[in-house]
Each structure stands twice: as C-alpha cells, then as structure tokens.
Amino acid sequence: MAARPPPERFSGSFQAGRPVLSLVLPRQLQRVAQRALHRLFHTRSCLFVVLHVALQAAVFGEYTCEVFGYCWELQFPLLLLLLPYLLLAANLGCFLLCSRADPGTVTKSNAASLAEVYAYDGVLFQRGLVCPTCAVQKPARSKHCSVCRACVHRFDHHCVWVNNCIGARNAGAFLLYLLSLAATAGALAAVSAALLAQLLLLSNALHGSYRDGQGQEHPVDIPLLVQHLFLNFPRIVFMLGFVILLTLVLGGYCTFSLYLALTNQTTNEWCKSRRLGGSPPLPSQPQARPLVYRNIYSKGIWRNLKEIFNPPTVLERKKKT
Numbered sequence: 001m002a003a004r005p006p007p008e009r010f011s012g013s014f015q016a017g018r019p020v021l022s023l024v025l026p027r028q029l030q031r032v033a034q035r036a037l038h039r040l041f042h043t044r045s046c047l048f049v050v051l052h053v054a055l056q057a058a059v060f061g062e063y064t065c066e067v068f069g070y071c072w073e074l075q076f077p078l079l080l081l082l083l084p085y086l087l088l089a090a091n092l093g094c095f096l097l098c099s100r101a102d103p104g105t106v107t108k109s110n111a112a113s114l115a116e117v118y119a120y121d122g123v124l125f126q127r128g129l130v131c132p133t134c135a136v137q138k139p140a141r142s143k144h145c146s147v148c149r150a151c152v153h154r155f156d157h158h159c160v161w162v163n164n165c166i167g168a169r170n171a172g173a174f175l176l177y178l179l180s181l182a183a184t185a186g187a188l189a190a191v192s193a194a195l196l197a198q199l200l201l202l203s204n205a206l207h208g209s210y211r212d213g214q215g216q217e218h219p220v221d222i223p224l225l226v227q228h229l230f231l232n233f234p235r236i237v238f239m240l241g242f243v244i245l246l247t248l249v250l251g252g253y254c255t256f257s258l259y260l261a262l263t264n265q266t267t268n269e270w271c272k273s274r275r276l277g278g279s280p281p282l283p284s285q286p287q288a289r290p291l292v293y294r295n296i297y298s299k300g301i302w303r304n305l306k307e308i309f310n311p312p313t314v315l316e317r318k319k320k321t
C-alpha cells in the first residue's frame, strides 16, 4: 500500500516553523514531525484537554495535601481555604458548557436566517460568499473552522484547551471560563504566598543573619529567604511559581478578551483588521480605494457585553429595524 502523502496545506504559524525543523531533523523525520504537528493542531484532539485536567489535578493535589493542612493548623479562615475549590467548581462548569455547546454551526437549514443577524461590512465580510467546504452561504462574522470542519457563526477562534470552536453560542461561557480560571490561579497564589509569609514570620528567619566566606555577618536578603523556603517546602514554592505565572498570563488574556467583548469584536476580526490596517491598493489595481476597516457591530459597552451572553437572533434585528 502506498504511503499517504503529507498534508499539503499548513497554517501560517506552522509554515514559519518549517525552516527550524529542516535544520534539526532529517527529511523523513521532518515529514513525520509535520504530520504529527498537523494532527495535533489541525484535528480535534483531547490531548490538550487531558493536559489541562492533569495540570489542575497536580496543582490541586499539592494544595490539598500540603498547603491546606498547614493553613488549617495556622488557623487561616475556612472560607479563604475553600475559595480555590469553589472557583474550580465554577471553572469546571464553564469548561463543560464551553466544550459541549454547539458554538453556532452554520448549516444549510439555518444559513439564510443567520445571514440576516449581522450586516455585511463589505471589508471583512462580503455578502454572497459560499463556503467551498460546507457549501453554505457565509453569514457576516462567520468563518470556516478547518479543525471542526464547519462554518461557525460569529467565529472567535478554535480553542484547543476546550477542544471546541468559540462562536456566538458559547462566547459568554468562554469568557466566564477564562475569568474563573484566572481567579482560581490567583486564589491559589494568594493563599500559598500568605502561608509562606506566615511560615517565615513564625520561623523568625526575617531577622536572621548569615556569615559569608570571609566570616563577615550579613542580614538575610530575599534570594536567601527564597532559597530557605525552597529547601524546606520545595513543592509549595514550585507550585506558587507556576500559579503566579499562570495568573499573569491568564490575567493578560482575560483583559484582552474583555476588551474584545466590550468593543464587540471577535479575535478573528481583530486579527484580520490588524493585517488589513491601512493596506495600500494592489499594484495591479492602483485606482482601487484602500480598504478601511470600521467596526460596525459595536452598540455601546453594556449592550456589547449583553450580546456575548445573549446572542442576537434574526427576529430581534427585524424588530429593531
């Protein structure tokens, strides 16, 4: 049986990585690596969901086995100790809503009505286009997802962590999922940092001193305190470093997602508008006017936020016009 040729088309980001692969791997292995990466990022796979659950289990295992016990002995308030579990429960609920929900698949039966929900801006979205894969009319703000192999209404992006597209019908759950995940990481970081600070105070290490190689005495400094904590509580310090990093990364991403929600933009539209921004006309069409993007979907902060949780239908749009 003839071997299957490698996939012909790869995403822009993967294409960018090809020179790196060609430097470190022989040709045959490059093809295997390309196929593996293509399968990982361009087909629906539970791998990232398993990784996500494994990381949460590892962090909460450490929190339950060590941090909770020490904090309980030191009489931390019970509600503070239970807060990460409550946030985790909320996060898991949002995760299930996000990954199980239909993001807004465009089908032959609903394409015509979805095409009436949003106006075509004539720049990012043109009326009358048909998806060559799904053979359906593309509503404004929709995009074909090559991973899910479907057109999605108000397409935001395909999220490998929830193994689903983020579209009109699960954008609100995704925003809550992100916020609850950042809050969970923040709560774990706050409790663990408070515990380590309390342990330092109790051990009186803050007022200690040490002698250097020449026998001179110095007061303890921050690197020495961190080293002291790492030697005595290595798993807690490691977990704290991880959750602080996670809080910062997720905090940044939450801020960006909130900005998009409040301005009624999707990630897809934001990226496309950045690429388009002030692009000059093609040399073959010097007389053509440059495409100028303007967000025509924003209706004010409050209504934009409401739309994330309650996507408009064609009936609502008709009522308003």
Ligand SMILES: [Zn+2]
Binding pocket: 131, 132, 133, 134, 135, 143, 144, 145, 149, 150, 151
């Ligand atoms: Zn499609």
Ligand SMILES: [Zn+2]
Binding pocket: 145, 146, 147, 148, 149, 157, 158, 159, 164, 165, 166
């Ligand atoms: Zn998708």
